[in-house]
Amino acid sequence: MPQVSPDPRLEQLLQHPSLWRGRSIAPQPVVATGFAALDQALPGGGWPQRGLTEILTAHQGLGELQLWLPALAQLTSAASARWCAFVSPPFQLFAPAFASAGVRLDRLLIVRPPQPLWATEQALRSGACDLVLSWVAQASVPELRRLALATEQGLSAGVLFRPAAAGRESSPAALRLLVQAQPGGLQLRVLKSRGAAQPVINLTLPA
Amino acid sequence: MKRHSGTAALFDALQAPVPPRLPPSPHLESPVRVAARQLWAAVRLQPAPDAAGLQRQAGRALQYSSRVSLAAPDIVLLEVRGSLRLFGGLGSLLAQLRGHFHQVGVVSMAPTALAAVALARSGQRAALTDAQRLVSRLAPLPLTCLGWSAQSLARLAAVGVVTVGEALRLPRAGFAQRFGHTLLDDLDRLVGRRPDPRVPFVPVERFAVRFEPSYEMTGNAALLRELQPHLLALQQFLLQRQRGITALLLSLEHRQHVATRIVLRLAVPEHCAQRLSSLLAERLRQVVLPAPVRRCGLRCGPLLEAASDSAGLWQAGEQGGGASTQMPAFLENLRVRLGAESVHGLSVSPDHRPEHISRVAEPLMQALAVRRAAAVSMPWAPGRRPLWLLPVPQLLEQDASGWPLCALQRLQLLAGPERLETGWWDGADIQRDYYVAADANGARLWVYRQREGQRRWFLHGPFG
Numbered sequence: 001m002p003q004v005s006p007d008p009r010l011e012q013l014l015q016h017p018s019l020w021r022g023r024s025i026a027p028q029p030v031v032a033t034g035f036a037a038l039d040q041a042l043p044g045g046g047w048p049q050r051g052l053t054e055i056l057t058a059h060q061g062l063g064e065l066q067l068w069l070p071a072l073a074q075l076t077s078a079a080s081a082r083w084c085a086f087v088s089p090p091f092q093l094f095a096p097a098f099a100s101a102g103v104r105l106d107r108l109l110i111v112r113p114p115q116p117l118w119a120t121e122q123a124l125r126s127g128a129c130d131l132v133l134s135w136v137a138q139a140s141v142p143e144l145r146r147l148a149l150a151t152e153q154g155l156s157a158g159v160l161f162r163p164a165a166a167g168r169e170s171s172p173a174a175l176r177l178l179v180q181a182q183p184g185g186l187q188l189r190v191l192k193s194r195g196a197a198q199p200v201i202n203l204t205l206p207a
Numbered sequence: 208m209k210r211h212s213g214t215a216a217l218f219d220a221l222q223a224p225v226p227p228r229l230p231p232s233p234h235l236e237s238p239v240r241v242a243a244r245q246l247w248a249a250v251r252l253q254p255a256p257d258a259a260g261l262q263r264q265a266g267r268a269l270q271y272s273s274r275v276s277l278a279a280p281d282i283v284l285l286e287v288r289g290s291l292r293l294f295g296g297l298g299s300l301l302a303q304l305r306g307h308f309h310q311v312g313v314v315s316m317a318p319t320a321l322a323a324v325a326l327a328r329s330g331q332r333a334a335l336t337d338a339q340r341l342v343s344r345l346a347p348l349p350l351t352c353l354g355w356s357a358q359s360l361a362r363l364a365a366v367g368v369v370t371v372g373e374a375l376r377l378p379r380a381g382f383a384q385r386f387g388h389t390l391l392d393d394l395d396r397l398v399g400r401r402p403d404p405r406v407p408f409v410p411v412e413r414f415a416v417r418f419e420p421s422y423e424m425t426g427n428a429a430l431l432r433e434l435q436p437h438l439l440a441l442q443q444f445l446l447q448r449q450r451g452i453t454a455l456l457l458s459l460e461h462r463q464h465v466a467t468r469i470v471l472r473l474a475v476p477e478h479c480a481q482r483l484s485s486l487l488a489e490r491l492r493q494v495v496l497p498a499p500v501r502r503c504g505l506r507c508g509p510l511l512e513a514a515s516d517s518a519g520l521w522q523a524g525e526q527g528g529g530a531s532t533q534m535p536a537f538l539e540n541l542r543v544r545l546g547a548e549s550v551h552g553l554s555v556s557p558d559h560r561p562e563h564i565s566r567v568a569e570p571l572m573q574a575l576a577v578r579r580a581a582a583v584s585m586p587w588a589p590g591r592r593p594l595w596l597l598p599v600p601q602l603l604e605q606d607a608s609g610w611p612l613c614a615l616q617r618l619q620l621l622a623g624p625e626r627l628e629t630g631w632w633d634g635a636d637i638q639r640d641y642y643v644a645a646d647a648n649g650a651r652l653w654v655y656r657q658r659e660g661q662r663r664w665f666l667h668g669p670f671g
Contacts, residue, residue: 180649
């Protein structure tokens with residue numbers, strides 16, 4: 001961050017915890033994404049471990065789940081790991097691909113409820129999940145706000161995979177990324193982020 | 208000691224010298240001394256009940272004596288010497304016992320437990336209190352009433368021994384040699400030569416309560432409010448015994464309808480009233496009551512050793528906080544609402560067929576799943592397998608040259624082929640060439656081409 005205040009007294013004042021500036025954020029626990037370019041661009045240097053994250057894609061299967069694979073491996077192999085829950089995934093999870101990426105399968109929980117929002121909220125609020133990956137097509141702002149509050153109660157992180165059209169609606173999610181495929185990798189467009197972030201991130205995925 | 212003349216020979220036979228192979232038992236006392244201290248009542252239940260019925264009758268017998276034991280399959284034994292005074296003497300106690308059990312069986316009394324059993328099995332409603340007359344009273348009974356094996360009885364019958372008296376008259380040493388020490392011990396217990404300790408019957412403890420609310424309830428909230436004090440009583444009951452339950456039955460009776468029964472099953476033994484209440488609330492939400500509730504019954508399943516639960520200092524998710532308590536609780540919450548099959552885990556089985564390798568697993572069976580995953584070697588590099596799999600492979604269209612199409616666009620093959628040819632042993636064999644393909648949207652797909660038949664193309668899963 002560029003130095004803006006040569007005055008030491010002002011610098012001292014800015015260190016005060018009750019003073020909060022638009023570009024700075026309270027430090028949040030994060031988990032490294034496993035992609036150097038993404039870690040650099042995201043505030044705190046990784047996926048937030050609290051609050052809601054929205055991943056918007058025009059089509060399913062572009063590689064949006066692969067973005068989370070290193071984080072899943074890291075979270076599930078921690079000593080005090082809790083569940084990583086998949087709520088209403090669009091297809092079957094193929095276990096060997098997760099296992100070979102280092103994800104501990106016994107920490108994965110797959111939930112297929114008739115109402116994905118209810119199960120997502122329960123999972124986030126329960127305190128039994130580190131991460132809840134949820135495929136929710138329709139969600140209103142109050143419903144999303146409930147989810148965001150649930151993450152604070154349960155000290156968990158929620159990831160919502162939603163269609164790209166949802167990007168036009170407002171959302172209480174702390175981080176919103178639009179994922180697009182490009183040759184050899186993915187292009188992520190940051191729609192919303194707390195704290196500084198570059199608007200476009202180009203990633204190469206391991207083939 | 209005055210002996211009846213008819214049994215003198217019998218006693219001589221019993222007091223024959225013990226052969227050297229038989230260690231002299233320290234418990235061997237005068238039969239009269241052992242027997243004089245005790246009085247056993249045997250209730251033979253007719254027809255023979257099942258295990259639960261026997262337990263139930265034993266539970267009823269506990270009001271007459273604190274020393275109740277079972278002689279399977281059909282006899283409840285009570286030591287009543289200690290109860291004589293309380294119940295106003297032998298005659299009064301016997302009358303009460305017979306009155307209590309007259310519908311279900313025969314009550315007999317004898318100074319030894321086995322003698323009481325023998326009398327009851329042979330259908331004699333005898334009340335024998337005099338230890339002196341024990342042997343003469345037992346002598347005419349058939350040996351079948353002792354519950355010996357058919358083989359032993361047949362061997363005894365072959366030498367002309369069919370009654371208890373005839374067996375007692377045989378020389379001890381020879382009897383032990385020919386028919387075994389177990390049978391001789393039985394005879395000793397029968398006449399009170401040898402103490403006969405019995406395993407006391409301990410009733411199965413259950414929490415069961417039925418109550419009638421002051422008004423007929425329709426709403427779940429009212430129902431839960433009425434249940435609350437009883438759940439707290441259940442919690443107290445369980446805490447006092449340091450036990451938990453994994454099953455709870457709530458029955459709701461209506462005026463003109465069949466009672467609604469709600470069974471709650473839990474993954475781990477539970478005693479917390481608040482938790483049971485919230486789980487019941489979830490279950491009640493799914494139930495449509497046909498009519499207002501007049502009466503409620505709450506009954507718990509078997510009491511199990513409760514897991515020790517010390518509250519954590521940290522909340523789950525905080526630095527140092529674990530989630531060992533929340534994880535099963537969360538699982539139960541979901542399953543109560545969604546059904547067990549909607550919530551599952553994942554495991555890997557040792558197979559190369561994509562349809563078989565990924566298995567649904569019971570969550571929380573962690574050790575097993577981990578061991579399996581470690582046992583299965585993954586010969587491919589990370590990223591060579593898709594994260595998603597379609598439940599059924601989807602047939603792809605082909606263009607004129609036979610090239611696969613997805614959404615009317617030609618697929619671009621990025622890698623492959625990788626041949627999978629396996630499963631011939633169970634009839635579900637596959638012969639496929641797998642490719643990594645990219646569709647027009649840039650999504651990577653796992654597709655295969657059959658190696659036999661029409662060599663059609665299928666989509667098996669997006670890489671995600």
